[in-house]
Amino acid sequence: MNDEELLARLRAIDPARTSDAPQPDINRLLEATMTADTTVRTSPRTSDRPRRPPLLAAAAAAVLTVGAGITWGVTATRDTPPAVAAPLVLTVQQDTGGGPATACAELDVTTLRQYTTAFEGTATSIDGDQVTLRVDHWYRGEDASTVRLDNVRLDNTHEGQLESFGQEFAVGQTYLVYAEDGKVPVCYGDAEATPKLRSLYDRAYGQ
Amino acid sequence: MESMLELERARAREARFDALARAVAKPLHRYLLRRADADAVDDILAETMLVLWRRLEDVPGLGKGPVTDLDGVLPWCYGVARGCLSNARRADGRRLRLVERLTRTAPPPMPGEADHPELQAALGTLGALDREVVLLWAWEGLTPREIAEVTGLTANAVSIRLHRAKKKLAALLDRKNDDKAGHEMGEGRSNR
Numbered sequence: 001m002n003d004e005e006l007l008a009r010l011r012a013i014d015p016a017r018t019s020d021a022p023q024p025d026i027n028r029l030l031e032a033t034m035t036a037d038t039t040v041r042t043s044p045r046t047s048d049r050p051r052r053p054p055l056l057a058a059a060a061a062a063v064l065t066v067g068a069g070i071t072w073g074v075t076a077t078r079d080t081p082p083a084v085a086a087p088l089v090l091t092v093q094q095d096t097g098g099g100p101a102t103a104c105a106e107l108d109v110t111t112l113r114q115y116t117t118a119f120e121g122t123a124t125s126i127d128g129d130q131v132t133l134r135v136d137h138w139y140r141g142e143d144a145s146t147v148r149l150d151n152v153r154l155d156n157t158h159e160g161q162l163e164s165f166g167q168e169f170a171v172g173q174t175y176l177v178y179a180e181d182g183k184v185p186v187c188y189g190d191a192e193a194t195p196k197l198r199s200l201y202d203r204a205y206g207q
Numbered sequence: 208m209e210s211m212l213e214l215e216r217a218r219a220r221e222a223r224f225d226a227l228a229r230a231v232a233k234p235l236h237r238y239l240l241r242r243a244d245a246d247a248v249d250d251i252l253a254e255t256m257l258v259l260w261r262r263l264e265d266v267p268g269l270g271k272g273p274v275t276d277l278d279g280v281l282p283w284c285y286g287v288a289r290g291c292l293s294n295a296r297r298a299d300g301r302r303l304r305l306v307e308r309l310t311r312t313a314p315p316p317m318p319g320e321a322d323h324p325e326l327q328a329a330l331g332t333l334g335a336l337d338r339e340v341v342l343l344w345a346w347e348g349l350t351p352r353e354i355a356e357v358t359g360l361t362a363n364a365v366s367i368r369l370h371r372a373k374k375k376l377a378a379l380l381d382r383k384n385d386d387k388a389g390h391e392m393g394e395g396r397s398n399r
Contacts, residue, residue, distance in 0.1 A: 001377040010345035016237040033256045
């Protein structure tokens with residue numbers, strides 16, 4: 001028997017070929033890994049096989065502890081109550097077609113200050129026109145650990161021209177979003193988190 | 208602001224891990240499916256991801272942006288999965304000894320052992336490390352250098368083990384083939 005035949009016979013019994021196990025849910029895995037880190041580190045190993053913590057508990061833990069060493073250092077002076085399990089829902093306003101949205105002036109501190117909801121979050125899933133974000137840092141407003149943006153349209157058509165008013169979202173990317181009364185204004189422009197944009201938010205909300 | 212810099216670093220780290228995890232999750236899942244009990248695979252995969260997250264700085268050849276060289280990072284990641292798998296087996300072993308006071312001397316049964324008994328038996332005659340080397344060659348499709356990275360052996364040692372193990376398997380399977388042929392031709396081997 002030569003190498004090729006041996007290889008073929010071994011491949012014939014490859015369990016991965018015939019398994020009907022579902023593919024791993026990568027988004028859940030990522031989420032669980034990055035929030036599980038601190039909780040697993042502090043608990044002693046037992047002889048039981050360690051289990052990854054359920055998602056909700058992990059999210060709550062991330063609020064109370066210094067989750068993966070990211071943003072909570074900045075909010076250390078705030079008293080953060082435990083995370084609300086239900087996501088905060090914000091609806092993106094759409095231009096009703098009466099004309100192009102009032103020219104999207106570049107975002108400045110004065111404008112930002114008018115909004116009572118502002119946060120930095122990472123997109124964890126996109127489903128049609130809904131984007132779910134894990135909140136990494138609240139600048140002003142709520143305390144939810146996740147936010148769902150409804151009515152997100154990638155672009156709007158005006159008089160046959162494709163115009164992009166809003167931000168295109170991608171899973172894994174981080175964004176800065178502001179809102180008032182559950183509504184994200186039409187012209188929320190470039191929301192992708194950059195050092196420049198963060199510094200604008202810092203100055204607007206005094207942190 | 209110092210905390211701003213920390214924030215950016217943490218962001219960058221998350222992005223690197225995200226790219227890595229997306230690239231290696233399925234291969235690692237297959238690796239574990241082939242070697243662990245079906246109900247343990249998800250837990251061990253989660254454990255593997257956690258180690259990858261903590262040891263992100265150790266992953267060889269991981270730059271910024273999407274993973275461009277999967278063959279560069281995958282062997283190292285298989286090595287991590289292998290470690291988590293052996294931890295899980297040890298934990299199992301401890302549990303059995305505690306509860307049933309039996310010592311496990313036989314290797315854990317491989318998934319799907321009922322089919323192809325000759326090949327399974329032949330693999331069973333190999334030592335655990337030799338068996339792993341052969342399977343990394345046959346199932347994961349790794350080169351001797353990559354197998355070396357997974358197992359911690361030198362590439363030379365891998366080549367030698369691989370060569371010997373293949374010869375042994377081939378010889379055993381050839382002998383089985385001959386036995387079968389002889390039996391069918393009625394040469395009087397009484398196995399009945």
